[in-house]
Amino acid sequence: MPTEPCSDVLSVDARARVALLRLVLLQRLFEERGLALYRQGRIAGSFYDGRGQEAVAAAAGLALGPHDVVCPLNRELATHLARGVTPADAFRNFLGRADSPTGGRDGNMHFGVPDLGVFPLVSMLGDLASVTVGAALAFRRRREARVALTFLGEGALSVGDTHEALGLAGVWRVPAVFVLQRNQYSYSTPLARQTVNTVLAERIQGGWSIPCETVDGTDALLTYEAIKLAVERARSGGGPQAVEAVTLRIHGHAAHDDGRYVPQELRDEYAGRDPVARLLGRLVADGVTADELDELRAGVAAEIAAGLAEAERSPPPDPATLEQGVWAAPPRATVVP
Amino acid sequence: MPPDHAGAADEITYLEAVRSALADAMRDDERVFLLGEDIGAFGGAFGATAGLLDEFGDARVLDTPVAEEGFVGAAIGAAWMGERPVVELQFADFVTCPFDVIVTVAAKTHWRSGQAIPLVIRMPTGGGIRGGPFHAGSPEGWFVGQPGLKVVCPGTVQDAYGLLRAAIDDPDPVLVFEHKGLYRRLVGPRPAAGARTPLCTAAVVREGSDATVVTYGSGVAIALAAVDRLGADVEVLDLRTVWPLDREAVLRSLEKTSRVLVQQEAARSTGAAPHILSLVSREAFELLDAPPALHAPPDTPVPFAPELEDAYLPSVDSTATELERLLAY
Numbered sequence: 084m085p086t087e088p089c090s091d092v093l094s095v096d097a098r099a100r101v102a103l104l105r106l107v108l109l110q111r112l113f114e115e116r117g118l119a120l121y122r123q124g125r126i127a128g129s130f131y132d133g134r135g136q137e138a139v140a141a142a143a144g145l146a147l148g149p150h151d152v153v154c155p156l157n158r159e160l161a162t163h164l165a166r167g168v169t170p171a172d173a174f175r176n177f178l179g180r181a182d183s184p185t186g187g188r189d190g191n192m193h194f195g196v197p198d199l200g201v202f203p204l205v206s207m208l209g210d211l212a213s214v215t216v217g218a219a220l221a222f223r224r225r226r227e228a229r230v231a232l233t234f235l236g237e238g239a240l241s242v243g244d245t246h247e248a249l250g251l252a253g254v255w256r257v258p259a260v261f262v263l264q265r266n267q268y269s270y271s272t273p274l275a276r277q278t279v280n281t282v283l284a285e286r287i288q289g290g291w292s293i294p295c296e297t298v299d300g301t302d303a304l305l306t307y308e309a310i311k312l313a314v315e316r317a318r319s320g321g322g323p324q325a326v327e328a329v330t331l332r333i334h335g336h337a338a339h340d341d342g343r344y345v346p347q348e349l350r351d352e353y354a355g356r357d358p359v360a361r362l363l364g365r366l367v368a369d370g371v372t373a374d375e376l377d378e379l380r381a382g383v384a385a386e387i388a389a390g391l392a393e394a395e396r397s398p399p400p401d402p403a404t405l406e407q408g409v410w411a412a413p414p415r416a417t418v419v420p
Numbered sequence: 421m422p423p424d425h426a427g428a429a430d431e432i433t434y435l436e437a438v439r440s441a442l443a444d445a446m447r448d449d450e451r452v453f454l455l456g457e458d459i460g461a462f463g464g465a466f467g468a469t470a471g472l473l474d475e476f477g478d479a480r481v482l483d484t485p486v487a488e489e490g491f492v493g494a495a496i497g498a499a500w501m502g503e504r505p506v507v508e509l510q511f512a513d514f515v516t517c518p519f520d521v522i523v524t525v526a527a528k529t530h531w532r533s534g535q536a537i538p539l540v541i542r543m544p545t546g547g548g549i550r551g552g553p554f555h556a557g558s559p560e561g562w563f564v565g566q567p568g569l570k571v572v573c574p575g576t577v578q579d580a581y582g583l584l585r586a587a588i589d590d591p592d593p594v595l596v597f598e599h600k601g602l603y604r605r606l607v608g609p610r611p612a613a614g615a616r617t618p619l620c621t622a623a624v625v626r627e628g629s630d631a632t633v634v635t636y637g638s639g640v641a642i643a644l645a646a647v648d649r650l651g652a653d654v655e656v657l658d659l660r661t662v663w664p665l666d667r668e669a670v671l672r673s674l675e676k677t678s679r680v681l682v683q684q685e686a687a688r689s690t691g692a693a694p695h696i697l698s699l700v701s702r703e704a705f706e707l708l709d710a711p712p713a714l715h716a717p718p719d720t721p722v723p724f725a726p727e728l729e730d731a732y733l734p735s736v737d738s739t740a741t742e743l744e745r746l747l748a749y
Contacts, residue, residue, distance in 0.1 A: 152501070185532045197535035202500060207524050213490045214525060217497020217505075224453065224479055224503070231497070244520070247490025254485060409567045411536035411591035414620040414664040 086355045088364030092304040094311075097369065099145065101379070103303045104366060106141035107359045108383040110161040113170055116387055117177055121338050126177045128190045133158030135333035136266055138303035138358035141165065142328075143232060143262050146311040148318075152200035152218050154211035154233040157192045158264065158332070166199045170390030180397035186408075187400035208236070209244030212261065216248050219257035219323075230317045232260040232310075237277050238269030240286070249291040252323035260313050261293070261325040265300070266332035271344045284327045293323045300328030301356040304365065330358070432610045435603035437580035438468050438542070442506065444613055445588045446476050449504060452588060453480040455491050456508030465510045466544055466603055492518035492541065496525050496593075499539045504588060512545035512597055513557045526593040527568035536591040542584070545573070546638050546685050547733055548601030552724035558637070560597050561690030564663040570594040570619055571663040575640030577608030579660055582617030590619055599638045599685075606641065620661045622669035628655035631679035631746055634670060634696050636662055639683045639734065646739035652747060662692040670696060671704055678709040681746050683739055688716035710749035715742040 095103075114132040121130035133140055136158045144165025147153060155162040160173060168184075175183035176194045184194040185203065195203030202214060211233050218231035239245045240263075252259045263283050267274055274281050284295040294316070298309045306328050313324035331353040335342040366376060432440070445452045454469060460483040463470030473481040484491040488509060495505035509515055515522070518541075526537050547556035563571045570592050574580040580598065587594035617623075626644055630652060633643040636659040647654045657673050659666065674680055680700055684691040693716055700712045717732045 188532045193532075195533055195535075197500065197533055202497075203529060203533040203535070205524050205528075207520055210493055210521050210525050213493025213521065214497035214500065216490070217494030217499075218501050219497070220494055221498040221501035221503045224498075244489045244493065247485075247487035248493065250485055250487060251490045251494055255482075408531050408534065410570070410664075411530050411538075412619075414666075 086360045088368050089302045089304045089361045092308045095304045106161040107137040110137045112387045130338035131157040136330045139300045139328040142307035146314045151230045154202040154215050156234045171393040174391050174394035181400040182397050208239040209242035212245045212248035216252045219259035223257050230258045234262045236264045237274045256322040258317040259323045263327040265329045270336040287325045293325050295325035297327040300330035301358040303362045434580045434606040437577045441581045441584035451504040455482040488517035493521040499537045506540040509543040511555050512543035513554050538591045539593040540587045542596045544600035545597040546599045553721040556722040558686035572661045573597045573637035575637050578611050579617045581611035582615045586616040622659045622666040625658045626656040628653045632673040632677045633681045635683040638685045645736040674704045674707045681713045683715040687719045713746045
């Protein structure tokens with residue numbers, strides 16, 4: 084099936100288009116490399132990727148300003164990279180190295196770099212929605228023009244915590260942005276078994292009075308424009324905002340899951356809608372030459388290879404350090420003689 | 421602020437000590453703000469925040485919807501951004517609702533990322549007000565042993581003030597179990613403004629040489645009264661922080677007394693007692709002249725009927741009886 088290029092969204096200039104392409108390619112090539120390492124037994128534990136959802140992760144990362152903060156989930160590597168997390172940092176976390184963002188205390192996408200405004204992912208869906216609201220509350224309290232953003236999948240919308248967070252966001256009118264990753268599945272459970280009203284934007288708008296635009300999440304430019312507008316509305320005092328990005332999770336929940344439960348008709352529907360190919364098609368239509376695109380791709384591939392090599396040189400964590408850092412002020416340090 | 425008792429001018433209640441600590445912390449540090457249910461115009465279910473809305477305004481005293489998981493999570497996010505949120509849960513029993521964000525996010529974030537979460541969660545704990553199974557529990561034991569958290573249980577007016585001030589200063593998430601039965605009953609000298617009770621340190625509140633009562637929270641006043649009644653030479657060790665435990669203080673006292681009664685209001689298989697008994701059996705075995713004793717309620721939820729609750733809770737009488745048994749061994 085021929086791939087239709089991304090929409091020619093006039094508000095997204097050439098520089099942003101290239102930046103988005105670079106980010107989706109980074110996530111795609113990183114995850115392809117990482118999946119191979121996992122299957123070779125060089126990455127332990129589990130391996131989650133965001134194939135098919137790279138455009139949403141890249142768009143959200145690029146839509147944020149330098150002082151904004153974000154709580155990404157499992158399928159948003161490009162969001163981390165947009166914030167300045169390096170491929171080497173991410174590989175170190177997958178490899179469980181001493182100098183990884185979690186120092187080997189956690190693996191795969193379960194990390195964040197707070198200094199770059201990225202909160203570390205926790206597995207319990209919905210928890211980070213309230214953390215995001217709290218960060219946004221701090222901005223509102225201090226009258227700072229900053230925004231906090233997080234992602235919610237369909238599964239998270241079944242979790243009570245999420246609804247508590249959405250309610251608080253509205254009551255406190257905080258500059259929070261929720262990007263709904265509607266990738267059709269929560270592990271193996273399709274959306275129709277997750278909720279009766281499957282029009283998520285309607286639930287968010289009708290239930291919580293939070294404006295929510297629905298976009299094709301395989302179209303990087305449409306998704307970027309929608310999230311960027313939502314971020315700016317939140318920043319300028321418009322209260323919480325949401326964007327529903329519709330995609331298909333191409334791989335299973337994680338590498339152990341072959342996604343056999345996804346019907347072929349749904350796969351066929353997405354066959355010509357790979358977000359990376361669509362964005363490449365857009366840039367070709369824009370007149371970017373094949374040489375330029377090859378150069379960009381080669382640069383990204385080199386960056387991934389160098390990041391992995393750098394991560395593999397990092398030492399493993401020392402078991403003697405295991406008990407360090409449990410508390411910011413360890414008990415003995417608080418003792419007053 | 422409304423007076424809670426008609427005592428001497430230089431004496432205040434445990435509840436007034438809590439309120440003073442909140443007000444002083446807010447005056448000293450713009451980053452400190454309060455969130456919880458009905459804490460604004462109403463002043464909180466027990467009146468701990470009475471008058472604070474008037475002084476500090478609704479940007480620093482935030483009434484919340486009934487969404488404990490949501491607003492504790494939000495407090496974590498604000499703490500991430502450098503604020504000093506102080507959450508009130510209406511009853512400690514309700515900590516079941518935000519349990520997830522407390523142990524999943526607040527407790528583990530520093531260890532996983534180096535990001536401190538300076539969060540305080542205050543909650544009225546314990547019985548004696550006929551609260552029944554959902555308003556009189558002592559759930560601190562669920563958090564004893566949870567890496568990354570600190571858990572404090574003030575048992576004196578001084579510590580109601582000083583532990584709360586220290587908790588607000590601390591860079592870690594601190595759970596403060598304020599005993600609701602002490603709020604208006606316990607009166608003591610007004611703590612000096614700005615006083616801190618150091619976290620993670622126990623205090624010998626009465627010196628003695630024949631036995632040690634290790635206790636905390638509501639147990640402190642009960643143990644002191646029981647020792648007085650017996651006229652015994654017994655040491656009372658107030659843990660103050662039940663997690664992480666002040667191991668050295670327990671061992672130091674047992675070196676002197678060789679007998680220990682662990683007394684608490686939480687049911688016998690929860691609370692701090694199992695951890696104290698484990699510590700004593702592992703590290704003080706050779707110091708002991710008698711089996712370590714435990715005085716705590718049975719393993720049931722807290723009952724409502726006065727006859728049942730009175731039988732359930734440790735009292736001065738029951739504590740004196742347990743202590744006599746220990747001393748006679």
